[in-house]
Amino acid sequence: MDFNQSRFPGFARLSHAALALLAVVLIAGCGSIKGEKDPTAGWSAERLYQDARTEISAGNWKDARTRLEAVEARYPFGGYAQQSLIDQAYVNWKDDEPEQALAAIDRFQQQYPNHxxxxxxxxxxxxxxxxxxxxxxxxxxxxxxxxxxxxxxxxxxxxxxxxxxxxxxxxxxxxxxxxxxxxxxxxxxxxxxxxxxxxxxxxxxxxxxxxxxxxxxxxxxxxxxxxxxxxxxxxxxxxxxxxxxxxxxxxxxxxxxxxxxxxxxxxxxxxxxxxxxxx
Missing domain, CATH: 1.25.40.10 (Tetratricopeptide repeat domain)
Structure with a gap:
């Protein structure tokens, strides 16, 4: 059955208003997302890893973990990814997260058995x-x-x-x-x-x-x-x-x-x- 908007003019006005509101929400959402841009975006594996080591030295386990996980996710191949897993295990152990530490060790042993x-x-x-x-x-x-x-x-x-x-x-x-x-x-x-x-x-x-x-x-x-x-x-x-x-x-x-x-x-x-x- 065809829907004839001419028979319901109030509905047409409501539809236009809803679309306008949706556009405002989307624009606001884009602005919010833009405002929460990752400050490490574009960083090299070396820079991420060195920053993680600085956080480890300071005992900032949460920030160190974030950097190390970023190395593993963005640069899964190469020496920095391997070292990031080793350090993730250590950081999680020091941060009283034994299950996460053991999970990092298991991933390391599976991926790099002869490391x-x-x-x-x-x-x-x-x-x-x-x-x-x-x-x-x-x-x-x-x-x-x-x-x-x-x-x-x-x-x-x-x-x-x-x-x-x-x-x-x-x-x-x-x-x-x-x-x-x-x-x-x-x-x-x-x-x-x-x-x-x-x-x-x-x-x-x-x-x-x-x-x-x-x-x-x-x-x-x-x-x-x-x-x-x-x-x-x-x-x-x-x-x-x-x-x-x-x-x-x-x-x-x-x-x-x-x-x-x-x-x-x-x-x-x-x-x-x-x-x-x-x-």
Whole structure:
């Protein structure tokens, strides 16, 4: 059906008014957009990157991130794009944005698997998962790091371990080795926490399995003494006297006069495993 504007003159006037208003809005919008022009438009990759480095030196993480992302977006090929990803990971880590930092590292590893900076990115990835933001509060809460979810600890261990194996001569390897020593002990201690949890709730088979993991997978860690004691107690509760005696014999051979016979499972005082005190 055809629409005859002559039959509705008021509608025609309304249409003209609406079009005029739309034109005004568009002109105002263009003026607004023009007023918000990116001050870095036309900058070279070098200028963007050097400006980002200046912001990093000043600790202006937000502005540094904006410049680095601009380098990656506008100049995706070449050395500045590669370096911008490395610096994005660092800036996001310093700005308490671990997920964004890890995302930058993942992009870097996928795009530049053989880059000379790979050892640093592995080291940084280990640091990010080694000390999540909540870890900075452990000195106030007195929470043992081994009592937290071990997922981040294991991811940190994997990153540092890969660094040690692939880049034994890297400047970051010596520190990574110290952190791996701490991580092994802490992950083992987490297993013992779980074993004790099961034991205290009467799940003796589960307690034995978790404690046995410490003996087989984390040889030489101090917490193995407690793991063996939990195994000994659990077999005793199950009435498996022969296995109980075997566990006791191993415990006595490796830890003569074990303190756990006298004090039980509860540890007096705090733990020395807090990474804040180590690094």
């Amino acid at each position: 000379a900076g790979t050892d640093y990115m592995l080291y940084l990835k280990g640091l990010i998962t080694f000390t999540p933001p909540s870890a900075s509060f452990t000195k106030f809460t007195r929470q043992d790091p081994s009592e937290r979810d071990p997922k981040g600890l294991r991811e940190s261990y994997e990153s540092f371990n890969e660094l040690i194996k692939r880049y034994p001569d890297s400047r970051y390897t010596a520190d990574a080795k110290k952190r791996v020593t701490w991580l092994v002990g802490t992950i083992a201690q987490n297993e013992v926490h779980v074993a004790q949890y099961y034991y205290e709730r009467g799940a003796y088979v589960a307690a034995i399995n978790r404690a046995q993991t410490v003996i087989t997978d984390f040889q030489g860690v101090p917490i193995a003494e407690k793991a063996l004691y939990i195994i000994y107690l659990s077999y005793d509760k199950l009435g498996l006297t022969e296995l109980r005696d075997d566990a006791k014999r191993v415990l006595d051979q490796n830890f003569p006069n074990s303190k756990f016979y006298e004090q039980g499972l509860d540890e007096p005082g705090g733990s020395y495993w807090n990474p804040i005190n180590w690094f």
